[in-house]
Amino acid sequence: MLYPICLLTIGRLTLDFVHEVRINSSWRDLTDTCTIQLPRNLRVRDPQTNSFVNLEDVVRVGDPVRVTYGYGPRVDNKPLRTEFEGYVTEIKPGPPVEIACQDEMYFLKKVSLPSKSWAQVTTAEVAKYVRDASKRTFEVQLLGSEPVNLGKFSINKETGAKVFGRLRDEYQLHCFFRNKKLIIGDPYQARAADRPPRHQLKFGQNIISNDLQYLQAADVQVQVQADSLLTNTKRTRDKITVLLPPNAATDDDAPSGEVRRYKFVNLTAAQLRARAEAILARLKYTGYTGTVTTFGTPAIEHGDEVHLDDTGSAYPKGGATFSVDKVEKTFGTNGSRRVVTLGPRISAT
Numbered sequence: 001m002l003y004p005i006c007l008l009t010i011g012r013l014t015l016d017f018v019h020e021v022r023i024n025s026s027w028r029d030l031t032d033t034c035t036i037q038l039p040r041n042l043r044v045r046d047p048q049t050n051s052f053v054n055l056e057d058v059v060r061v062g063d064p065v066r067v068t069y070g071y072g073p074r075v076d077n078k079p080l081r082t083e084f085e086g087y088v089t090e091i092k093p094g095p096p097v098e099i100a101c102q103d104e105m106y107f108l109k110k111v112s113l114p115s116k117s118w119a120q121v122t123t124a125e126v127a128k129y130v131r132d133a134s135k136r137t138f139e140v141q142l143l144g145s146e147p148v149n150l151g152k153f154s155i156n157k158e159t160g161a162k163v164f165g166r167l168r169d170e171y172q173l174h175c176f177f178r179n180k181k182l183i184i185g186d187p188y189q190a191r192a193a194d195r196p197p198r199h200q201l202k203f204g205q206n207i208i209s210n211d212l213q214y215l216q217a218a219d220v221q222v223q224v225q226a227d228s229l230l231t232n233t234k235r236t237r238d239k240i241t242v243l244l245p246p247n248a249a250t251d252d253d254a255p256s257g258e259v260r261r262y263k264f265v266n267l268t269a270a271q272l273r274a275r276a277e278a279i280l281a282r283l284k285y286t287g288y289t290g291t292v293t294t295f296g297t298p299a300i301e302h303g304d305e306v307h308l309d310d311t312g313s314a315y316p317k318g319g320a321t322f323s324v325d326k327v328e329k330t331f332g333t334n335g336s337r338r339v340v341t342l343g344p345r346i347s348a349t
Contacts, residue, residue, distance in 0.1 A: 020332030143185025204312030221257025296336025
C-alpha cells in the first residue's frame with residue numbers, strides 16, 4: 001500500500017515528518033513561496049553536535065530549504081520528487097511553528113543594483129547583468145527562439161526582483177525560477193517550440209473537487225489594447241496600437257467590460273495584431289475557468305497542460321485541454337493535494 005512520505009532539508013537539519021507544507025507556484029508571480037508547519041515544542045537532533053535542540057536554535061533566515069515528498073514506500077533507486085527549493089525568509093513561533101520560504105528570487109530582493117543604462121539591450125543581457133551584479137550564479141533560459149530587443153532601457157538603483165517585475169508589467173515578459181534556473185518570456189508564445197507535459201484529469205477519478213465555471217465566449221466582455229514601442233534611429237520611441245475588438249460608437253456589440261493593456265517592443269503592425277488576436281482568443285472562449293483539486297499525482301506544474309474529461313460530472317460539456325497558470329501544493333497529515341488553476345483553453349476534444 002502506498003502512503004504519503006516526505007524528506008525535508010532545512011539548513012543542516014533533515015526531517016522525515018511535517019504537519020503541513022503549502023507551496024504556491026505560478027509563472028505569473030516572480031516568486032514561488034513555501035510554508036512549512038511543524039510542532040511548537042519540537043526538539044531535533046543537531047547533526048553538528050549530535051545533541052537534541054529546539055528547532056529555532058538551528059534554523060536561521062537565509063538557510064537553504066529543499067522539500068521532497070511523494071507516495072511510498074520509498075526505495076533508494078526511486079527518490080522522492082523535489083517540489084520546492086529555496087531559502088528561509090521568516091520563522092514564526094506559532095503554535096504551530098511556521099517556516100516561511102521563498103525561491104531564488106529571495107536574494108534578488110535584498111540588494112540594490114548599480115545604476116546602468118543601455119541605448120539598445122536584449123532581455124538576455126539585462127538578465128545576465130542582474131545576475132552578475134547580484135553575485136548569483138543561476139542559469140538563464142529564454143522562452144522563444146531569440147532574445148527580445150528592449151531598445152533603450154535603464155536600471156536606477158533597483159533590486160533585481162524589481163527589474164524583472166518591470167519586464168513582466170511593462171513588456172509582458174514573465175520572469176520566474178524553476179529548478180534554480182531563471183526563465184524569461186511568454187509561456188503561451190513558447191508553446192509551439194517547447195511543448196510542455198500534458199496530464200489527464202477526469203471527474204469521478206482523480207478530480208477530488210472543483211471550483212469551475214462554464215462560460216460562453218459571447219458573455220465575456222473584454223477588450224485587448226496592444227501597444228508596440230518602436231526604437232527609431234534617434235533613439236526615441238514611436239508607438240503603434242491595436243485595439244480588439246474595435247470600439248465604434250455606433251457598434252451595439254462593442255464590449256462594455258474591462259480593457260486589458262499589453263506592451264511589446266519593436267513589433268510590426270502585423271505582428272502586433274497577431275499577438276493581440278492570440279491574447280483575445282485566450283481571454284474570450286467557450287469553456288471552463290477556475291480550479292480543480294486533485295491528488296499529489298499526477299505531478300502537475302504551472303506551464304503544463306491538463307486535459308479535462310468531464311464525462312463523469314453532473315453536467316458534462318465535452319472535454320478540453322487547458323494551460324495551467326498556477327498550482328497550490330499541500331502535503332501533510334491530511335495527505336497530498338494539488339489545486340490547479342486553469343489558464344486558457346488550448347483545444348476542445
